Amino acid sequence: MTVKVYPRFALITNEEIEPIDVCGNCEKEWKRGMLCEVKDYFQRVEPGGVVPSGECPECGALCYPKEVVGRPIKEWMQESAWIYPKEDKGFLELLTKNLRAHFGEECKVWQNRNVGNAEYPQLLCSADLKGYGGDTVHLWRDGQSFWPMVGDYSLDDMEMVELILRRSIKEYTGR
Numbered sequence: 001m002t003v004k005v006y007p008r009f010a011l012i013t014n015e016e017i018e019p020i021d022v023c024g025n026c027e028k029e030w031k032r033g034m035l036c037e038v039k040d041y042f043q044r045v046e047p048g049g050v051v052p053s054g055e056c057p058e059c060g061a062l063c064y065p066k067e068v069v070g071r072p073i074k075e076w077m078q079e080s081a082w083i084y085p086k087e088d089k090g091f092l093e094l095l096t097k098n099l100r101a102h103f104g105e106e107c108k109v110w111q112n113r114n115v116g117n118a119e120y121p122q123l124l125c126s127a128d129l130k131g132y133g134g135d136t137v138h139l140w141r142d143g144q145s146f147w148p149m150v151g152d153y154s155l156d157d158m159e160m161v162e163l164i165l166r167r168s169i170k171e172y173t174g175r
Contacts, residue, residue: 018031018032019031019065019066020032020065020066021035021054021063021064021066022063022064022066023056023058023059023061023062024056024062024064025056025061025062026056026058026059026061028056029066030056030063032054035054035055035056035057036054036055037055038052038054038055038062039055044062045062050064083124083169083172083173084141087172088111088115088124088125090172091124091168091169092124092125094168094171094172095109095139095165095168096109098164098167098171099129099161099164102160102164103129103130106131106132107127107128107129107130107131108127108128108131109126110125110126110127111125111126112125122140122141122142123138123139123140123141124139125139126138127139129157129161137158137161139161139165143162143165143166143169145158145161145162145165
């Protein structure tokens with residue numbers, strides 16, 4: 001296993017091959033180690049958007065892992081699925097069951113004191129996938145996730161959590 005730490009995320013791979021990233025502007029392919037650090041990160045990346053791998057050394061645009069380029073990233077937003085607060089208890093039971101089916105019984109899901117606050121109306125719950133107080137993922141009511149830190153999770157874990165969250169929303173709402 002290889003662990004590489006980049007600005008704002010860590011990449012865990014089983015291969016010794018360096019990942020390939022694609023520029024969102026000029027579409028040139030680059031090895032991850034050739035990318036520049038992202039300047040003005042929070043002005044260029046929208047919440048819930050795909051985390052860029054770096055900046056294109058040629059044109060300065062954001063680069064993304066080759067696996068996500070060309071995928072319909074925002075197709076979920078067009079479906080307008082949402083879990084309302086009155087549905088929280090039943091939905092959290094389903095979500096916990098589905099997350100544990102993939103990540104194991106040690107996975108913990110909870111609602112913290114920020115749920116329901118006007119400052120964070122979209123916050124649904126938080127989860128610790130490994131169950132030992134490691135990094136926490138925050139899950140939004142609209143099917144997106146926020147990872148304040150990703151030290152011991154892989155990019156596959158990040159994508160899988162959103163996929164499980166969205167499938168659970170569809171299952172629960174019957175969409």
